[in-house]
Amino acid sequence: MGATEASAATRRHTLVAGLEDRPGVLNRVVSMFRRRAFNIVSLNVGRTHEPGLSRLTVTVEADDHRARLLAANLRKLVEVLYVEDVTEAGAVVRDMALIKVEAPAEQRAELLRVCEVFRARVVDLTEGSLVLEATGDPAKIDGLLAVLRPFGITEMVQSGAMAMTRGASREAEKLGSLTAAA
Incomplete structure (x- = not known):
């Protein structure tokens, strides 16, 4: 199978995102999935150790290209603080x-x-x-x-x-200076 065929293969991708913990944020995220015709296989949202930060774990069926587009579109939402595809990360x-x-x-x-x-x-x-x-x-x-x-x-x-990646936490890096500015 060539590189083009491999990247076009549909498989499960698990994305982790940090969201502002405010009313309506989850609705905006899910609406973005709907508008782009992604079927959500699994969705979990919950509090984190950081006040005001929720963590979203979502699993979708997509080829690698569409999964990258989905992550890029999530990053465009103001209330989304970080996005990581942990499919290959040994999570x-x-x-x-x-x-x-x-x-x-x-x-x-x-x-x-x-x-x-x-x-x-x-x-x-x-x-x-x-x-x-x-x-x-x-x-x-x-x-x-x-x-x-x-x-x-x-x-x-x-x-x-x-989902959570193995090893040292990189959440502070992902959040950048957001927590320092608060």
Whole structure:
């Protein structure tokens, strides 16, 4: 496969962005994705250790060129303080899932063994069900769901991915003098 074909291949890209923590900022970011016809595979936004700064982790299906354009367009939004594509950065990527599974007494021991293998925690136990909490990379969560399906998943919710690059933090560099000026 040539360089042009490789860059045109669609794959998942994970972008991390620092956003001003104000009403309407997330709406502006998501509207930009919509206008450019990007399908969001995963979206997670939360507070950071810096007051007034939220961290967005978004996963999209795109070729490398469109992912670069998306990052460039995000950087143009005034409320976006930094953007980094961590797809190739060796980032730690984690999802969290809550999974309710049918758990009659005769299946509980086997279910608990599955939990142990996947390092899932039982967070609620009733006569007929278990609620499990699982964290890990998205492939681990998918694997757990595949193993649990035969038991009878009755409810499931999964967070969007969160990502952080390995090694020394570069967030201060990304923010530049913004925190010093505050």
